[in-house]
Amino acid sequence: MATQLPTQVSPPEFALSAALPHQIGGAEVWAFPVLPGDEAPLLGPGAEEASEALGIDLLAALEAARGTGRTGEVTVVPVSAQETSDDVSVVLLIGVGEASPTDFRRAGAALARATKDRVSVVTTLAAIAPDDGLGAVVVGAMLGSFAFHWRSTGPKERPVGRIVLADISDDGADDELARALALGGAGWRSRALATVPANLKTPAWLAEQAVEVGAAGGLEVTVWDEQRLVADGFGGILAVGGGSAHEPRLIRMDYTPPGASRRTPTVVLVGKGITFDSGGLDIKPSEGMLTMKRDMSGGGAVIATMAALRDVGCPVRVIGLVPAAENAVSGSAMRPGDVITHFGGRTSEVNNTDAEGRLVLADAMAYAVAELSPTALVDIATLTGAMKVSLGQWTAGYFTNRDELVAHVEQASATSGENVWRMPLVKDYEERVASKIADGDNAAGGAGAITAALFLQHFAGDVPWVHIDFASAAESPADRHEWTAGPSGFGPRLLLAWLGSEDPLDGIA
Template structure:
């Protein structure tokens, strides 16, 4: 029985900055704020593009020396400008060794320095547009991310417009792609940040419907009755204790113009699957209070899938993509799933539930089995805040991933390097398979350590032999402003998946 909860309404949220291109020099645009790149040289600092027109009037190098600047990535030195013109401030932003990470950090640092301003003109990407443009846009966008539910409004707002000077108009497509990827990551962070007194499986389905309408995606949603009728026992079991029933959300994307794919004939399908646990109490194996505080973001995988699907057309993804979000609330009630229960997944495989807090793999298993059976994909990638074990192993700055196909593993590794969302490959160790054994079912859902590996091995049984990768996102939370992260859910995964799916052939070498 579905229960209607009291209605909630979010206050207006801040919007990400907009970006503009200009071939002009910064001074020709008469801005209030100019941001110039600072490059460490062998003997002294070098101020990059746009400095020539300012050097006669402002001794910027002396100012950098006085302030002890080093030019390290993300270092910001402010120079006040007086006079009758429009210019009031010059920001000198270090770009370090001019790697992608350095430009991402420079963009984030600049964004923080110009909060609440109407605009800034910068030449930072002009240092090396091929390398700098996309990471700079990502850093400048995400360094300004903010979610709030304050009665007095947002404490600050991102700068309204960032103009990228000394860049030709032919960079327009590159900028559009960069903005699409950055805003998808913003969207993933937003969905993961929404509190669970508003966010539940039905709410997620509503968000998917809005995205589908605005982007031309096809939407299919299974409610709790359809899930039970179609045999999605993992989703039904995990969601049965909540007053807000589970949902399986499917979004379909088809490219407007299929690209030339070197490895496969026709237009193949990729499936991306996200864990959508809108709140995780742990179930009857209840979490401690401190461990429950951030569990509104246990649907980060689902948030990432929503965000990825929303941006596929903008990045020109050349393959068909189906996004599946297995959404449920893992709650406590008289009808909650119990330790010792057995669930029957889509397709018939059974799992003994020895720990109700190992629920994510139960809902993912249903979606994976459905994908293998009905969608005949060329590759499946799932993403989830699945285990605490991966966070113990890898910390808060990178995610673990598993793959049973070397081609897919390589593509994701390369996308990780480009996107800045770092992945570390972990092994699918067959020796641990025996830990999955159950006396009453096909597998035990909580076979113990090594926890991330045994979770991946549990999921591997539901791939149907399709090339598969699993992203175990332990870095689901950020606790301070660090580079392109702001405090709160990280939305990790949108950039790496979109970088992969934007390739000319996202399936090159897969299944070879």
């Protein structure tokens, strides 16, 4: 019997209205922003009118609950049937702190968590938001609503069905909402792909998802099966996937912007697609395998990004590559000491079978440089535990061979809320990635995040290149702001903020 994923919950629907909550009928919940004041917190638009309509002093209720207006703080004010003829049963007062886009994204997530299993909510949160703040509320509410289940009885809880952003009359709000839905949807898709268990999520299944979303997003999708990988010389992907009953794949997704010509530059995205990582013959301890269904998170980020490029108006060509394999243990698994030949001929000595991600990325990067003429190359992966040691839980590390790319990455990080920190490509460590018998060694040891980047740099050639290692941010241990417990789905918002900007290759192309 084939394994089938149960029907999953969907993100909330969103709508805009110029009216205030008390003027909009049918909502179960009204929600108002709270700003910290010099002497006492301040309530946002519509709260005064709601107080009159309900006969409840909302400011007094906030003060009684000792509300401060700090970001994400939620004060619940029940409404009895005797107090209103409307459908509203509860009022939420939600802190927005310093009122930055980050604060509004976190407030949106708090709103979503407080309204699960509700039919609808009307809120003026976005009415006082700064530039990009409306979109931040939407993205936060979408991702704060995320849920995944495989229960026979259905999902334990469901996102609120509909969120109406009230007191919005800005002419550009529709466009901002549409863009936010694309960004939030990409984050949702990436998170969902990473959360699917590996008894369903094989390399072939991941390729099927890429084909499906590619058809919906107007993309051309090509998939290499094992036979074609052999014929074309993708030795890294084949070696890593050689121990599994599930054959490896290479997924290619092509996006072409409207009006593109031969002069339109190309960005190539490469995402690690290890659908499960046992460590191979250098097997992980059992606790180290518990989260390894999401070792394809880089590949999931690329698939989700590619699916949303049209919706954010990306002006350049983008090609997404996902080398997908399961790193398993069997008699056909690669061994410590093996030497593999990558696409293009460079060789690697395998001195740690649990350093497999760089081997599949190397094949795809070499293919990109040789065959696709990229103006810029980006790889993204849950690559090294060393990155989590370096940067902790919530920040990804990135490396680049061109200073011109730094401003693009930093601006995208600030805009998206997916935090990154630049790491150094230390030349003195090059000797650690050298092998006595091959061109490179995949197990350089200490300073592991840096040496992994140095290993990959050889496959980037002279192309402007960014390597994003987000093993540090791939898993959220608990609900926190827009992150829900489990795989984070990190990456698409960062990549889309960059690729959806007016000139993603300014200073590079």
